[in-house]
Amino acid sequence: MFSFSTPDVWDKIKNIEKSCEEALKLTSPWTVPLEPARDVPILHPKQHPPKKGFSTPEGQARMLHDLASIELQAMELGVRTLTEFPEAPDGFREELMAVTISEAEHLRMCLEGIESLGFKWGDWPVHLALWRAVGPEDSLLDRILIVHRYLEGSGLDAGDTLIRRLEGTAGKETIQKIVKQINFEEIGHVDFGSRWYREICKTDKRDPGVDFPERMDSLRQRLPKRIEPLNKGLRLKAGFTEAEIQYFENLRQDFLKPR
Numbered sequence: 001m002f003s004f005s006t007p008d009v010w011d012k013i014k015n016i017e018k019s020c021e022e023a024l025k026l027t028s029p030w031t032v033p034l035e036p037a038r039d040v041p042i043l044h045p046k047q048h049p050p051k052k053g054f055s056t057p058e059g060q061a062r063m064l065h066d067l068a069s070i071e072l073q074a075m076e077l078g079v080r081t082l083t084e085f086p087e088a089p090d091g092f093r094e095e096l097m098a099v100t101i102s103e104a105e106h107l108r109m110c111l112e113g114i115e116s117l118g119f120k121w122g123d124w125p126v127h128l129a130l131w132r133a134v135g136p137e138d139s140l141l142d143r144i145l146i147v148h149r150y151l152e153g154s155g156l157d158a159g160d161t162l163i164r165r166l167e168g169t170a171g172k173e174t175i176q177k178i179v180k181q182i183n184f185e186e187i188g189h190v191d192f193g194s195r196w197y198r199e200i201c202k203t204d205k206r207d208p209g210v211d212f213p214e215r216m217d218s219l220r221q222r223l224p225k226r227i228e229p230l231n232k233g234l235r236l237k238a239g240f241t242e243a244e245i246q247y248f249e250n251l252r253q254d255f256l257k258p259r
């Protein structure tokens with residue numbers, strides 16, 4: 001059984017390697033469930049309870065819970081891509097397995113952090129915004145762009161803001177360590193997406209400079225809105241070009257416009 005079909009979060013982590021290995025063996029695409037199984041309530045982010053400040057253990061645990069929900073979806077999206085794209089290059093699939101296992105490790109760190117603060121998984125609801133941003137109709141280039149370059153790319157900006165916000169918070173050492181390690185490793189995940197995006201464009205004889213804005217234009221309607229200021233330094237490290245960063249900046253400005 002693949003990890004997105006198991007409800008228990010700890011079972012998902014325990015079985016991640018086996019799940020990826022099974023997915024790597026597939027020779028034809030697997031039909032994934034409409035939604036991944038959860039052992040906690042799923043609610044739209046707008047219906048989640050208000051957040052407390054980071055000065056309280058509750059506020060810190062809640063932040064880690066929100067992050068855990070993201071890491072969980074990132075992990076499941078990794079397995080999903082492996083099951084839906086058995087024809088993808090072997091090198092891509094092997095690297096994606098490593099990224100997916102790294103997401104499971106991020107999830108484990110968040111869950112242990114929540115418990116060390118005296119709370120537990122399920123104390124707050126979760127959302128499926130990342131899982132819902134992809135679809136069975138995606139091409140491999142769409143999927144790489146959505147998951148590893150758009151969603152994980154904006155995660156770098158948000159992670160860096162969070163690290164800076166935590167700097168002035170007392171009793172923050174546990175979460176600070178977790179968030180810093182995750183954000184550092186996420187640079188590698190986004191870079192994986194940047195490298196393979198260009199590699200697959202090359203195989204398909206597409207110019208990435210033309211493909212990127214066209215593909216983003218066709219996908220942007222279904223992407224969750226990200227309005228965090230862009231961290232150019234991190235994005236350059238993660239393989240974005242100046243033109244791609246400018247595209248995201250323009251998109252962000254559009255998202256910020258009142259409707």
Ligand SMILES: [Fe+2]
Pocket residue numbers: 071074102103106182186
């Ligand atoms: Fe992660």
Ligand SMILES: [Fe+2]
Pocket residue numbers: 074103152186189
């Ligand atoms: Fe990641």
